[in-house]
Amino acid sequence: MQNWLTKRVDLTPERTAITYAGQQLSFLQLSQAVEKLAQQLASKLDDNPRVAILTTNTLTGYEMILALQQLGRTVVLLNYRLAPTEIAYQLNDADVTQVLQTDSYTESLANVQQLPFSEITAAPLAQVELQSNFDLDQVTTIMYTSGTTGKPKGVEQTFGNHFYSAVGSALNLGLSADDAWVAAVPIFHISGLSIMMRSLIYGMEVRLYERFDVKQINADIINGEVTTISVVPTMLKSLLNELPVGATYPSRFKTMLLGGGPSDLATLNKAQLAGVGVVQSYGMTETASQIIALDPKDALPKMGSVGKALFPVELRVAHMTTEGVGRVQVKSPTLTVGYLNKMDKYEASFEDGWFDTGDMGYQDAEGYLYLVGREGDMISSGGENVFPNEIEDVYQQLPEIKEISVIGVSDEHWGAVPVAVIEFNQGQQLTHQALVDFGRQHLAHYKVPKNYYRLTNDWPRTASGKIQRYLLQENTNLDDKIL
Amino acid sequence: MQNWLTKRVDLTPERTAITYAGQQLSFLQLSQAVEKLAQQLASKLDDNPRVAILTTNTLTGYEMILALQQLGRTVVLLNYRLAPTEIAYQLNDADVTQVLQTDSYTESLANVQQLPFSEITAAPLAQVELQSNFDLDQVTTIMYTSGTTGKPKGVEQTFGNHFYSAVGSALNLGLSADDAWVAAVPIFHISGLSIMMRSLIYGMEVRLYERFDVKQINADIINGEVTTISVVPTMLKSLLNELPVGATYPSRFKTMLLGGGPSDLATLNKAQLAGVGVVQSYGMTETASQIIALDPKDALPKMGSVGKALFPVELRVAHMTTEGVGRVQVKSPTLTVGYLNKMDKYEASFEDGWFDTGDMGYQDAEGYLYLVGREGDMISSGGENVFPNEIEDVYQQLPEIKEISVIGVSDEHWGAVPVAVIEFNQGQQLTHQALVDFGRQHLAHYKVPKNYYRLTNDWPRTASGKIQRYLLQENTNLDDKIL
Known part of the structure; x- marks a missing residue:
């Protein structure tokens, strides 16, 4: 498949690609900024095919991730909130030698070269050949799972994983040329990165926020600037609680995509009154974001459910108890191709070709999935x-x-x-x-x-x-x- | 990937799947009707993996195609308008032994068993196992190209071809849960069959018409029943000409997808006044429908162009003359995996991995494609x-x-x-x-x-x-x- 960013420049050069802190870039402008960064990176990077990045949700961080992708490097996305020892583990595991970091990061990391963004943006331009094609089988990003049960695992995500994730989401939520998606969840997590990838694949505006500024985001939503937002439960609650009593969101605002846990009845009722659909969903780093989602119209009748498997995804509950509770297992074209250096753990996650999520759950008579907890718990x-x-x-x-x-x-x-x-x-x-x-x-x-x-x-x-x-x-x- | 029809029953059982002559079936109802037909077919079919079908756009014909697909048979879609000798060539080439045919078909075909629909729908139910998965590499349909330059070629279309075609179209035209697409083009052509496949993949209503009844279709559009229609130039003209002067289409009606040739200025102006976007497009049986399309906003400034390659598609113009005219070549996941019994011709269609369409054209400075004719012409x-x-x-x-x-x-x-x-x-x-x-x-x-x-x-x-x-x-x- 053609490089998604250059394809966007071919198809929709004038369409807005990103809005951040009052700045707005079209796909053409974003592509030019990214290409320049790639040329500057080329004069600073060694030959290591993997490059790590430590950034919050800033425009420069956003462009850096894309620039590394344009150069064909595998981007190791580090969680900005981790302690240096935790980061050191991941850098070592991924065999990384260089870390691009936002200037505000002040910790020292051993055994790697730390490249502040300002040093890169001041670097001379070197000649580079950008990746003309995105091979769907190529690993483009690595993220470490947060690890509720042990050492973090480096999850390898291919272009194909991201492509099918975007397709599965579009087949569920729909798609329109004027969609605009709020990214206030971290772009170093799959929740945020998947918004970036959707932007390239859909030709969609991303509204990027460095912090979850509930007043600002609510104001932008009410002002009709966006159609969609990805949230975790606390963000959902905050947005709805901060909405003035009796106020409703405009009709352009369609979807609050909820990950990271279910919502409660009071919050769902508030969302309904505010006129926006809450799509509760389930997914993980290993599945390149949501793979199961609940239609908003089912939110109340199917309270507590995470919904049904998206179109490209298959779901089964295996090893059921007499009450029907069992292991949640999936097949999906969004499924990671491996855990870095832990292929034994990866392979051990499969049973008859099904990936075992480690979550336990059950399906009701109509096939809606309910989670009851982690297997280890x-x-x-x-x-x-x-x-x-x-x-x-x-x-x-x-x-x-x-x-x-x-x-x-x-x-x-x-x-x-x-x-x-x-x-x-x-x-x-x-x-x-x-x-x-x-x-x-x-x-x-x-x-x-x-x-x-x-x-x-x-x-x-x-x-x-x-x-x-x-x-x-x-x-x-x-x-x-x-x- | 899970069987698309059963997946639709899992995801959107109550949503309308098809409307035909006043009948309306939900995905659950369509699936039940198709499953029953599959059981009846099982008692009539021999073991030949290929089964041909001769039908106009009727509900039963629609269900028969889906039933064969559910049984894992490769469906050979015959053009209802062909002469018996032309059909005989295709049946022989595809090694077909049984032809399902609409009852109104009265010609005799040699060397095959002809099964009228009424004989099938009266047959007893046999036990069958429906195909649980649709393997994207599996050939599910064969259509013969109309052949402007020689013997018809049997184009093998996989599930993957149809899936990527639907995805490419959605990434271009957008997607909404309330989309409804008029199929008045033949379902034995890729233009019609691709609407059927999109219906399964999107969960979308198809409004099927046996004949291009311009008054009825215009009435249905004006009545707000549909969002999209596939047309050829004469159909586009007729619809717009029959629209009362000063009348406009409702806002729900978004897109007239035009294939089979460009539109003229007068028609495009009429469409604009009527308030609907005309998406001119280019594609062929070999690419499982449109692969290049022109945004309606470019229709007038880029008059005569067929547009730009859809997101999953790559385009180049090779062997250019000094004026920039050359061979139109493409790469696309929708590209047929072969011409039946003519793999030499298939392989000869490629140059450095690019499929040569046989069309000649040029791209303007902004990459819009203009066709100038067939290579042989x-x-x-x-x-x-x-x-x-x-x-x-x-x-x-x-x-x-x-x-x-x-x-x-x-x-x-x-x-x-x-x-x-x-x-x-x-x-x-x-x-x-x-x-x-x-x-x-x-x-x-x-x-x-x-x-x-x-x-x-x-x-x-x-x-x-x-x-x-x-x-x-x-x-x-x-x-x-x-x-």
Whole structure:
């Protein structure tokens, strides 16, 4: 396939490609800026086919990613929020020798050359040959999974992965020449990068924000500037909460694509009143973004579901229990072609050609998928499978509880039992008995945590904010038992 | 990829799949009807992996094609208008043993079993396993090219060809859940079949018409029933001419996708006044429909152009003359994987991996493609390349001329010279001198036909109505010279 950026210049040179902090570039202008950067990079880069980048959502960072892609380099997208030791692990694993970094990054990284953006944009232009074609089988990006259960894995994403991801999304959400998609999620994550790739494939405007500025984004939406936004649950809530009572979004604004967890009823109701469709979705770095999505009209009748597999995607739930809960497995042309240096782990993820997501779930009679938790989080208690998520969701309704995490601890009689670690809201607390009583009202007996502990340290979290239960289990002091 | 029809039942069971003569079927209903037909077919079909079908645009014909596809058979789509000897050639070439035919077909075909639809729909149900997956590399349909230059060739189209065709079209025209596409072009041609395949891939309503009933179709468009229609030039003209003066189409109606030749200025102006975009396009059976298209906003500034290559398609003009005219060559994932039994011809169509379309054309400075004619039609006269189309277009402006075709005849001095065969309008004629004088006003000297002949027989045409110039040259009596 022809290089997507040059193809866009051929097809829609005047159409807006990106808007950032008041600047607006057409595809022609973006292409020219990127080509110039590629020429400057050529005078700075060594021969390593992999180049890492450390950037927030800035126009220059955006252009740098595209410039590396134009040069045919594999872009290793580093999470800007990681600690230097975490970054060092990834750089070493990916055998990277040079890191392009936004000027505001001040940490020192060992064994690599760090190239601030300002040094690149000041460099002389070297002659380069840009990649004329994008081979769908070629790995163009590598991202490390946040790793709720171990060492990060470098996920290799091909042009074909990104292409089919964009196609699957368009077949689900539709497509129009005047679409404009807000990228306020990080472009170093698949959620943000997939918006960039869609922009090239669709000829679509991206509205890039360095920070999730809820007031500014709401103002831009209300002003009719965009059609679509990718959000995680907290962003969705913030946008809707900040909307003045009785205000609605304009009809141009069609879709809030929600990843990273389900939405709650109150938020979905607010979205409906505001006149925008919330598309809850499920996907991962390994599938180059969403592969399962819920039609907004099903949001209330199918509350809690992540929906159905997109057109190019196949889904099955394998190894089902008698209640129909099993492993979520998929086939998809968006599926990564490998974990860098961990092909054994990659191959071990497959069963009969199906990729095992590591998530557990079930499908209802009409095929809608519901997730119940990660495989590793499942607690096997007296022959019953207990999923922390379900228990947490119930307790999260208590106003005294700020956050709760449920883990399994071994038990002589039951094999394992659920216990809860709780962070109370400022000045609040509950007794053991009150917690047990509440659980028994809403949960099967075996799902009610046997013991409750007060959080004594910070929550151990991944870079993307998810609680790492396996660390909680190992490291958290479980002595502060609630009586 | 999962079977597209069953996938549609999973994703959008209630959405309308097809409307025909007042009947409306959802994807669930269509799937049930198709599955029943497949079970009935199973009790009638032999083991031949290829099955031919002879049908006009009827609901039963539509369902039969899908049923054969569900059974994993390769569907040989026969042109209903062909003579029995022409059909016999294709049946023999494709090694077909059974032909499903609409009941109104009354001709006898040798060496095959003819199965009228009514016999199939009355057959008992047999157990069958429907194809669970559509392998993108699998040949699912075969269509014979109309052959302006020789024996028809069986074009093998894979699921992948149809998938990428639908994707390329969506990336160009956009996509919406409420799209509805008129299929009044034959479903045995790629123009019609590609609408059927898009319907499965997009989850889109097809509005099927057995005949091009201009009044009914215009009424349905005005009534807001559809968003898109595929047309050839005469259909486009008829629709716009029948529209009451001052009337406009509703905003829901977005696109008239024009194939089979360019439009004229008057028609484009009418379309603009009627408020609908005309997307002129270029494609062929070998590319599973359109691969090049002209944005409606470019229709007037780029008059005469067929546009630019769709997103998944690459285009080049090779072996250019000094004026930039050359062979139109393409790369496309929609490109046929072979000509049945004529792989030598197929392979001979490629140059450095580019498929040679057999058309001649040029690109302007902004990359828009203009076609000047078929390679075989080009006349090499005194070192100049002369294209019949250009000359015909000029003479076609004369009100006395009903139709004109220009061919080359050998000439001792110039190598070859253009001559014209003319069909005058009833009671009209022009002298040799008048024709020469008119030509000299509008054309370079060497392009003005040396001699003019009155048409003495019928025009030799392909099944799709194109004049076969090579037969004109060989067979037409060129004695009735205009003096």
